[in-house]
Amino acid sequence: MRALYCIIFYLLLPFVLLRVLWRARHNRGHLKRLHERFGYVAPITGKRTRIWIHTVSVGEFLGALPLIRELITRQDSELIVTCMTLTGSERIEQTLGGKVHHFYMPYDLPGALRRFIKIVDPDLLIIMETELWPNTLAACKAHGVPTVLINARLSERSARGYRRISGLTRAMLSRLSAAAVQHRADAERFIELGLADTRLTVTGNIKFDIDFDDEQQELAVRLKNEWSNSGPRLVWIAASTHSGEDEVVLQALRQLRDQGLQPEQLLLVLIPRHPERFDAVASLCEKSGFSLVRRSAGEAPSLATDILLGDTMGEQQLMFGAADIVFMGGSLVDVGGHNFIEAAAWGQPLISGPSLYNFAEVSRLLREAGALEIVESAQQMATAVQRLAEDEDLRSLTGAKAQEVAEENRGALARTREVIEKLL
Template sequence: MHLLYSFCFTLGFLLALPYFLLQVLWHKKYLSNFKQRLGLLPAALWVSAQGGIWIHAVSVGEVLAILPLARTLRQKWPERPLFISTTTITGHNLANQKLGGAAQVFYFPFDWRFSVRRSLARVRPQIVLIAETEIWPNFLRECQLRRIPVLLINGRISDRSLLWYRKIRWFMKKTLAYFSYCCMQSQIDLERIRSLGAPWEKTGVCGNLKYEMYSPDDLEEKIEAYRRLLGLRSSSFLVVAGSTMKGEESLVLSAFQELRRNGPQALLLLAPRHPERFKEIEQLLREHPFHFIRRSAISAKDQPDPTRAPEVILLDTMGELATLYALADVVFIGGSLVPTGGHNLLEPALFSKAVLFGPSMSNFREMAEHFLRKQAAFQVANESALAGKFIELYQDPALRQQMGRNGYQILTAHRGATQCLVNRIEALLSEPRASIP
């Protein structure tokens, strides 16, 4: 089974190689992480004879989700080194930014046995935690051979993944058996992973880590600093379009243009999901009748001219969106007007913000349905409906506030996943096992 899988993985890598080479040439991507993905980790990586805790979080969303858990684990077991691996460059940068002082951050290995073995031999973890549904058969098998428990945390099976996994259920059943335990986000996810062959006694629901959000202690100070930096006034009406995807920005701009006809004080903060698209979106903005500015062009010494304030701010920086949601009057969830499955609703809910999203929310279906039931969000079918809701919420501050309160109540009512996972991790760490190889 593993020989066939390794052959297919290598074939897929070779087929994708031209794309990676183009990314290297055009965007200088992947050069910095290629060695680490082959298992050649930095010599400075600190390990302990007692064994550390390795958390794998593939990209930005997963890194944000595991932050509360990572900090809790650091407090509970300060003697154990904490390792965070990611796959994407943006995820790696965010992990360094948020946890660099408390964890050692590196790139997850390609799923070849030689690269996996190098990484495991260097890190020598006592336990591995894999966020969401990163299922890498060779990695899981090598962990089992070393008697390293692997815990799936915040597990979820999307509609698209379920269709694919069902076609290879025989393979999934064998692979899922390598997990020591699968902690799923919801009952639906639990039923799905069991239907794929995961042992019933090794699966359960722990909740969604993304609900474990808390405002930073210095939030008010940060909000005021950003308010001054962006030149926001008390009369400003800020719409934040977060994590927008290709083909979506033009729809948002069209809806925002309708809003501006009704509310000239309206300002749009446009935050594309992928940094490599910043230049593309800048060109798109030049084709629209908006006065815009890039966030990276704004500094404390060079703030927007109040006599010609921008109508659109392109957020072309990383790590700021989550805090900037706190300044918003209305938040649009990107990836939902185009068929990509949407993004997390909870970041704006943390700050009690009114939320709008489109028809494509398959990645967060259960959460989106809950927000709609509790009247914490509106779902729109297209750009025209989005414009209508922008205008409605602009004209009705009380409705915005009530939606925000409803969303925050959903967030607080679903906390508890961190403690559930800590209990499961503690149980696995206490089980007898062979010495670390």
């Protein structure tokens, strides 16, 4: 089965490379360090324990960051952090600089992985969430490198996909040394797919173990004052939006304007999920008749500005601290939602669409606490935002409930660290 998988991967590789070239039309950074995708990386000197942590992109990296910072403090260890995306790479370098070794993750090809592992010589691979690749796990097993899956989640939808390739899935899971999963339901799905229950530990979601230091809190206050012109103007953030959602958000904003909420009363901060969509979303906002300021321009929105486009990288977490209301995207289209926890930890009232299968447990906790409202249309979104905008007590109460959920679910980081230490 794995041989067939390798053949398919090799057949698809030209299309993968063409996609890289296509993206490079707008950002030449996609072509830089392409050799790392094939396992050609700089040698690492020294004899300390080498911990390899793989985070797919920005979201996974930020989720793993508290753990990474803890592991950096191990006196006898050095860290190798890999990712798959340009934005993830930029965020790793920006946040950690020379504190870790950073490379792109090699493509899941036997030769590339053998080359990478031989050069890097890791003592442990930590995989964030459910980024499982058959050849990666096989190569680690062959070279005696223990592998642990952390903060793992497995929706029923994803489990159905893995069942369709049950032979490959079972073989892949058998090569995992351990798995720290978010919830019991995730554990049961992994066991059904073939992971031994003796290798499973239910730890909770480490993304709840988030802290905002004094500097971040001061920056958030400063940003809120800048956006509200130090007045009563409210800030509504629509975060991590996908194509098809921006249109709904803009329709809702139009309805709010028609109902009397003017720019000096409510600013929309629209943050597309993917950087390649920034220009298209800016154009959509302007064609819809709204005045727009781009965050990347360094210009503060005036009280006449309808929309601030969040077209910078790495600021979304900070922006949540400057918000009054947050809509989380990836939920009005069939994406499965995005991470609510950062906004909840800031104590913000939350709105979402109904597609939440990737964050089923987190969304359940927030809904049961009365901290998350589900909407399915522009009309419902406008109604939800207006209700919160007009009622300060409701905003405070709903935000406090969200923050309480975030606080009550902390502790997964310590439990995950215990699982990792047993393998070191």
